[in-house]
Structures are given as structure tokens and as C-alpha cells.
């Protein structure tokens with residue numbers, strides 16, 4: 001049976017919400033340091049960002065890519081993050097909760113500017129017009145017309161594993 005990325009993410013998000021009812025609160029302050037000329041004042045409803053992305057990753061045989069913490073030590077720390085390119089895609093990976101990772105494609109769906117992870121706010125923002133994306137890539141605020149692609153990502157045996165297709 002073939003499962004779509006959207007179905008997989010929905011399943012993962014539902015499982016995460018079921019096992020943890022709290023949300024990623026700090027993200028509601030994200031727009032503060034965006035360009036004042038282009039920033040939006042759209043309030044962020046933190047209820048729309050409830051998803052933690054805590055999963056057990058798959059294996060290399062299943063197409064997952066291993067990122068050893070010895071090569072990416074930033075990912076060992078809470079709020080640590082890296083920018084990298086995998087399968088031709090620019091990706092940001094961040095440890096958004098203890099042992100839980102979010103991984104998003106970086107080009108903003110508005111005008112393609114690379115989004116950034118802001119550890120002090122534990123959120124993803126676009127520096128051009130202040131868009132805010134949830135940990136699962138959903139647009140929370142700003143002008144982007146569509147969500148970002150997100151990738152399943154999780155820790156195992158001293159590595160972080162990510163599924164990029």
C-alpha cells in the first residue's frame with residue numbers, strides 16, 4: 001500500500017497530539033524582529049501550532065537518510081539546528097522539543113527566500129516578509145499562499161534520521 005506524504009504527516013501529527021497536549025508556546029512572539037516595512041501584524045493563534053513531531057524513524061533500507069550527531073553536533077541540543085541540502089532540497093532541521101525534530105524545506109512559498117529557524121523563539125520564520133511556519137510546515141502567519149514541505153525526522157542510535165523523497 002502506498003501512503004502519501006500528507007497522510008503520513010497527518011498520522012504523525014495526530015499521534016503526537018494524542019501523546020502530548022501542550023503546544024509550542026514561544027512561537028506566538030515570532031514576528032518581532034522582521035523587517036518593519038514588510039512585516040505583517042497578523043496575530044499567531046498558538047492553538048494552530050500544537051504539533052510536536054516526535055517519531056521513531058525508519059531505516060536506511062526504507063529510504064531514510066542518517067545524519068550522525070558526530071557530523072551534526074548541533075542536532076544533539078534542544079533548539080539546535082542545521083541547514084543542509086539533501087536530494088537537491090534545501091532543508092532546515094531543528095530539535096524543537098527534547099528528542100523531537102522538525103524538518104522543513106527552506107524556500108518560502110511566497111517568494112522563495114530561505115526560511116530560518118530562530119532558536120530563541122523555537123520557530124520558523126521567513127526573513128523577507130515575516131511569515132511564520134508551524135513545525136509541520138503549515139502557514140501560521142504572513143503572505144505565503146501554501147504550506148512548506150515537511151519531512152519526517154527522528155533520532156536513533158546516535159543519529160538523526162530524515163525521510164526526504
Ligand code: FES
Nearest residue numbers: 108110111126129
Ligand atoms: S518571501 Fe515573502 S514571506 Fe517569505
